[in-house]
Amino acid sequence: VSINGKRESGKTTLLKMLYLRLKEEKLTLFLNVKDFEGKSINRVINSAICTQLSEKNNKDKFRQVAKKYKAIIIDDFDLIKNDQIKQKVIEYLKKDFDNIIFVTSKDLSLTVKDDFKEKYLLDIDIINISSFTERQRLQLIEKLSLLNFKELDKDITFEIEKNIKNTPILKNMGNTFILNFIHMSINQGNIFSNDSRQSFNTLFETTLRRLIIENTKKDNIETYLMILQILAYNVHKNKFQLISSKYINDIIDEYNIDYGKNVSENDFKNSMKQAYILKEISSNQYVFVNKMYLAYFIAKHICYKISNEDDYDDFSYILKHICFGINDDILLFIIYISQKLRLLRYIYETINRISKEWDQLSFEKKNIKFIYNIKQVSKIDKISNEKLEEVKESKINSEITMLDEYNISCEGLYDYDDSSVNEEINQLTCVLKGLELLSRGLESFNATLKLKDQKEVIEGIYSITNRLLYKLLKEFDNDFDEFINYLCEESSYEDSEKLRRLFVYFILRFISSVYERITSLCTDSQTISAINDVFNCKEYDNIDGKLFMLNVINCTNNDRKFIDYFTEILKRWNDPCVMFIIRYIILDRILQRNILSSKRTRMIDKYNENVNSYVISNKEVMIRDLKYKKIKQLQ
Numbered sequence: 001v002s003i004n005g006k007r008e009s010g011k012t013t014l015l016k017m018l019y020l021r022l023k024e025e026k027l028t029l030f031l032n033v034k035d036f037e038g039k040s041i042n043r044v045i046n047s048a049i050c051t052q053l054s055e056k057n058n059k060d061k062f063r064q065v066a067k068k069y070k071a072i073i074i075d076d077f078d079l080i081k082n083d084q085i086k087q088k089v090i091e092y093l094k095k096d097f098d099n100i101i102f103v104t105s106k107d108l109s110l111t112v113k114d115d116f117k118e119k120y121l122l123d124i125d126i127i128n129i130s131s132f133t134e135r136q137r138l139q140l141i142e143k144l145s146l147l148n149f150k151e152l153d154k155d156i157t158f159e160i161e162k163n164i165k166n167t168p169i170l171k172n173m174g175n176t177f178i179l180n181f182i183h184m185s186i187n188q189g190n191i192f193s194n195d196s197r198q199s200f201n202t203l204f205e206t207t208l209r210r211l212i213i214e215n216t217k218k219d220n221i222e223t224y225l226m227i228l229q230i231l232a233y234n235v236h237k238n239k240f241q242l243i244s245s246k247y248i249n250d251i252i253d254e255y256n257i258d259y260g261k262n263v264s265e266n267d268f269k270n271s272m273k274q275a276y277i278l279k280e281i282s283s284n285q286y287v288f289v290n291k292m293y294l295a296y297f298i299a300k301h302i303c304y305k306i307s308n309e310d311d312y313d314d315f316s317y318i319l320k321h322i323c324f325g326i327n328d329d330i331l332l333f334i335i336y337i338s339q340k341l342r343l344l345r346y347i348y349e350t351i352n353r354i355s356k357e358w359d360q361l362s363f364e365k366k367n368i369k370f371i372y373n374i375k376q377v378s379k380i381d382k383i384s385n386e387k388l389e390e391v392k393e394s395k396i397n398s399e400i401t402m403l404d405e406y407n408i409s410c411e412g413l414y415d416y417d418d419s420s421v422n423e424e425i426n427q428l429t430c431v432l433k434g435l436e437l438l439s440r441g442l443e444s445f446n447a448t449l450k451l452k453d454q455k456e457v458i459e460g461i462y463s464i465t466n467r468l469l470y471k472l473l474k475e476f477d478n479d480f481d482e483f484i485n486y487l488c489e490e491s492s493y494e495d496s497e498k499l500r501r502l503f504v505y506f507i508l509r510f511i512s513s514v515y516e517r518i519t520s521l522c523t524d525s526q527t528i529s530a531i532n533d534v535f536n537c538k539e540y541d542n543i544d545g546k547l548f549m550l551n552v553i554n555c556t557n558n559d560r561k562f563i564d565y566f567t568e569i570l571k572r573w574n575d576p577c578v579m580f581i582i583r584y585i586i587l588d589r590i591l592q593r594n595i596l597s598s599k600r601t602r603m604i605d606k607y608n609e610n611v612n613s614y615v616i617s618n619k620e621v622m623i624r625d626l627k628y629k630k631i632k633q634l635q
Helices: 011-022 041-052 059-064 084-098 104-119 134-147 154-166 176-186 198-213 218-238 246-260 265-274 292-308 314-322 327-337 343-355 385-405 418-422 424-447 451-478 479-493 497-523 528-535 541-553 559-572 576-592 595-610 617-633
Strands: 004-007 028-030 070-075 099-105 126-129 278-282 285-288
Touching: 004 011, 011 028, 011 070, 011 099, 028 041, 041 059, 070 084, 084 099, 134 176, 134 385, 134 418, 154 176, 154 497, 176 198, 198 218, 198 292, 198 327, 218 246, 218 265, 218 278, 218 292, 246 265, 246 285, 265 278, 285 292, 292 314, 292 327, 314 327, 314 343, 327 343, 327 424, 327 576, 343 424, 343 451, 385 576, 418 424, 424 451, 424 497, 451 479, 451 497, 451 528, 479 497, 497 541, 497 576, 528 541, 541 559, 541 576, 559 576, 559 595, 576 595
Parallel strands: 004 099, 004 126, 028 070, 070 099
Antiparallel strands: 278 285
16 A cells, blocks of 8 residues: 655654554554665564564564564655665565555655556555645544534634635645644634734744754754755845755855854755755755745744844845745745834835825725626525535635645746836735735734724725725726727627626626735734724725725624624615625625525525615716716815
8 A cells, every 4th residue: 555645744644543553453563764774674674573563473473474464564665766675675575564555755656556566566555645625624623622622613713714725835834734733723822813923933943843853863953943044045045046065065164153063064965855845956956845944944034133133124125026936925924923013014114105106996986987887786596505515515626726736846936037026017916915914914913013003004904905906907997998899809709798797797806805815814803803993983984994894894703793784885885896796705705604504594685685686777877977076076
């Protein structure tokens, strides 16, 4: 049996569980490939018999037991690179064991079956371990809650899933990391909040420490972590696609001189390769295996310079160029590692400076005209349990595809030109990524932000979100008919009216998804009251303020408040675009969350009561716009 999966997917944990179970039925041995270093196969097996089996089952008696009553488990089998040694191991084991279980990495799973059939005349069953999806995570939350004697908390479950959804790097750190993340969240609450965000840093570093501990002496840990910080920082500063062995040696030599150490260059490189933090891809050329490891070590070194040297230059430079490469990931780690409020101020000032001349999207002013090319807003049909299950299954499959396709390698990270940062598309990306950071920062620094600073950040998040949307959509608004005609010509699509309508629906969904993304990042149980205080004033008592606040409420589990809030909006304002967006938010909430049938029905009924198959004509839109302009002129 071959057990295949990504690193940190839980292969070794599964092997250990199988070992404990098989021991009850068969004489079972557990080996790691490292056990074979400098030893003969026979010696390794004899040593395992002596240490893992009781004295009465000595080596001679073990050999006399029939093959079918014996099993052997080998971890990290794919680390045997020499085919001849691999073949010798298999041939030796075939003589003594009917049951052979081993681990290989996921990228070998497609070839291993054919190889064993052809080379070793063995039939082999493949077991693939996939990354945890929402289904497994929810089961983990339930079981870990029970193990920790805690009642399953619906709000904690929602918060954990929201954090994982908002931070894709978590999913790609492996199943072991996800399990530890969930365990810590159950015991400490939201570990991205002000009180607990140091826990995220601890969790990430613990993962890396464990990898290093398994492959070096305990005394080397702190030294190696510091060298990795310096190395990663310099790789990023110089935009190295590959790291030469000589460059690593130079970094270590300089470290030894500066810190009075005596670190062996070869020991460091071998340990990092075995820990799978660095990878040798050609003769004397290395890369960081995982771009998240690279981003983390860069962030750690920048935080070190900020704390010890009061040096913010690197932070400012990376913030200015946040649109490129892994700069956004580096800044994300800095936000979660650092305690400096000044960083949040830098982020706000940077994106505010870029966007300050942009107008804001406003449904109150209807300043983006083309989105009002909408003639009908339909009621919501009743959603069956079968449909919910279908959507749930589709979501799981989409997540599996995303996890399989997500690229964590450092390949091509520095294929960009810093000098193009002022191009419009890059400035838009800077604002979007900076806005996401600012939103995360509100959550992370909430407990240490004074009221006036909280208000400024919340208002900044709101206004910059609407500026970004206006800037993106205004280009379409200026030449909408021409754009639709161009699409018709390019796609050979004859029904321009239908294409116009579909594009408007797409844009309204896009607007909704941007609101949802930003509010989801800044809303938790600690920040929602502060956000509510800001928007519960006359200045924001309009359709724009209420729609944004509805998205904030949608980031909680409070179904009653959500229903009351969207009902109030629909009763006060008869805006087709806002109706469509609310319809989309309701459908998304119903389809993506585990909501009781009675509450689903109430949401749909409340929406349908207030929309009543609203139909709007282009003429009505024009009359409304003229009225609005006339009123503004009079004012």
